[in-house]
Amino acid sequence: MLLLAACAAQTPSPPSAAAVAVPKEALPLDEAVMRLAEATLAVEKNIPPGTRRTLVIDPLIDRASGAETTATRAMASRIAALARDKHPELELKPFTLAALDEKPLILLGAITAVTEAGSLTNSTEASNTYRIWAVLGDVQTGMILSHPTAWVRAETVDATPTAFFRDSVTWTDDEAKAAYLRTCAGAPGTPMDPAYLRGLRAQAVVAEGIQAYERGDMASALAFYRQADGEPSGQQLRVLNGLYLANLELGQRDAARDAFGRVVDYGLGKNRLGLKLLFRPGGTAFVRDPGVSAAYPMWLEEIASRVAQRETCLRVTGHASMTGASITNDRLSLARAQAVRATLVRHAPPLRDRSDAVGRGSREPIVGLGTDDMRDALDRRVEFTPRRCQA
Template sequence: MRGIGRFRIAMVGLAVLAGVTATSAQTAPPPTPTPFAEALRKAADDLFSKAAVSGEKVELVIDPLIDAASGAQSTATRSMQATLMEIVRTSYPRFSVLPFDSEALAGKPVVLVGTFTAVNNQGAADGPRDAYRICLTLADLKSNSVVSKGVSRARTEGVDTTPTQYYRDSPLWAKDQATDAYIKTCQGTKLGDAIDPGYVERLTANALINDGILAYETQHFREALAFYRAARKLPGGEQHRVRIGTYLAASKLARREDMVDAFGDLIDYGLSTDRLMVKLLFKPGTTQFIDDRQITEPYPMWLSQIATRSRQKGACLEIVGHTSHTGLPQVNDRLSALRAQFVMDLLLTGAPDNRGRMIATGRGFRENLVGTGKDDASDALDRRVEFKVIGC
């Protein structure tokens, strides 16, 4: 009996110890964000110094870094890429940075992918985005595996997350498998994992699309259009960025018919995913579009295409208004609902037979994608109007 008693006491002790250990793990303090440059340097040093890849010289290409919430490149991600290239040049000469193009990819180099995402540092889903999470990954195409990771947290001060011109001009956002595969390769892998085949399949197309984005942003619109059309013919080239780029380039070239067709293509894709997010910009605190004709001029065409394409598909729509994370929740809830109603009224003006197939609702800032509350171009997606396909 004494042996049994001692055994029970021992088991109780182990249970208490396990409970203490679990509690300690649950209450582990969150990572401490550091200044942006310091955080990037830490992630880069971890990435390159611990890379499990053989060879005295390692060919490296950088698939442009993105914001994981929006999929966009920004001033910050472009700056990060330039800094990473300089770090490689000065501190890790073993790596040789090559252009991100089909020729370099044919040699099966190591590919660097990275995301930069606004997060709540305490991990609260509905908390303020008070830090940035940096994620860097090296994916070796020869071994088809993840060979290094680097992560850190950065403070928000002095960080410019304004989207680059292509992404600022983009009229809408929709969930895209190519972007999801990129993010998964960075954030959803651990050392030694196989590279997501969906990401590898799209790499050559991604390189051409990036060429198109850069051509667009340097006002070489014909070249941009050629890059997008070439990318679309490749495996994995049917991407949302190609559709957006085709629309933007056609718009800049004043090809009205091509522009309308391209926007219709965007609408069809968004409706096929049951979720279409359009950047319709309003005056602060109102249900009126901003006073900038250059921005609002295509809005009637956009809304006409949405009404026409949804009717052709027999789709019923929930029109959902959103606001950025500023002001009182109840005020934003009402404002977002009024904006959705305003957009629905415009749709019904041009297509009254859609009445009964649409409802308008508002979410305030409860479903922010970016969530920084800056109320500028960097969080424009948070002030979107969303069209969700619902049962009729």
């Protein structure tokens, strides 16, 4: 009897991704998400009978850009609805520090374009299929419980970035995003990424900051971003972009400029700073809309000043979206990079001999949609890369 009791007390193994079948053909987003949610949340055996576990959702993201999109928000909303309606053993709570203190189950996931249904090969070009996947982890044990995958018809996916990510002005490789995606890649029964677990407090505060920003409560958003900035893992691009955007919206222009300077230093420290500079179609002049381009002179002046203070050279790289002929995209991306470099040199003449400009056309897309709107603005970015100066 003692032996039987000991066996009964053991924690059952997490269900495999195949415990709840998810088809490999591409489905409409709504149907694919419901299948994915059912497979992700099939963990009743891991929860003792008669008890409940807190569940939080760390906002789902686009794998390539790290942004939340209309599609990823819809995914999270449907998963939350399923958890509330069909899983009484789970108590869904907002992703906050208070909820983290309960050592909850945590769900995260992503979406990416792939070459075809059933494939795990990512695509950087316009595709007719997306892959979506989710991971359920246990903060208390640090282990991954489930990790199913589904495939989605591209025409049912709205890749529009949500307001905060649409308004964010810079992009670079970010450790917070990398740790999130490493956890997303984990198999059931394996540990969650240690860097992701260490950064959960900052993740929760940032999520609250983004929610406050998108509902127009800039004072609260700024407070959350400042709080996240003080966390050990708070030195990340979303926090710095948030400090810039919230200060700018509050009319605190000196503080916004200081925050943008920190963004520049962060990107240069990562050896890659992508800036959303929107040009008039087919030309090198910025768009006339002051609501879009009014801050551009300050951005470029700040970049010039901070690069000039470093003992480094700088490469300015222009990029283009997937539309148009390759030769046209090459010429246009180069011309725009040269125009931006000329502006930097005017602000900091020493950069004349310490910088160059190149055009990459559409060969290095991040989003790859070819829509020429805010959905693929990152594909038309200008990048600034510090380099060792040649003798």
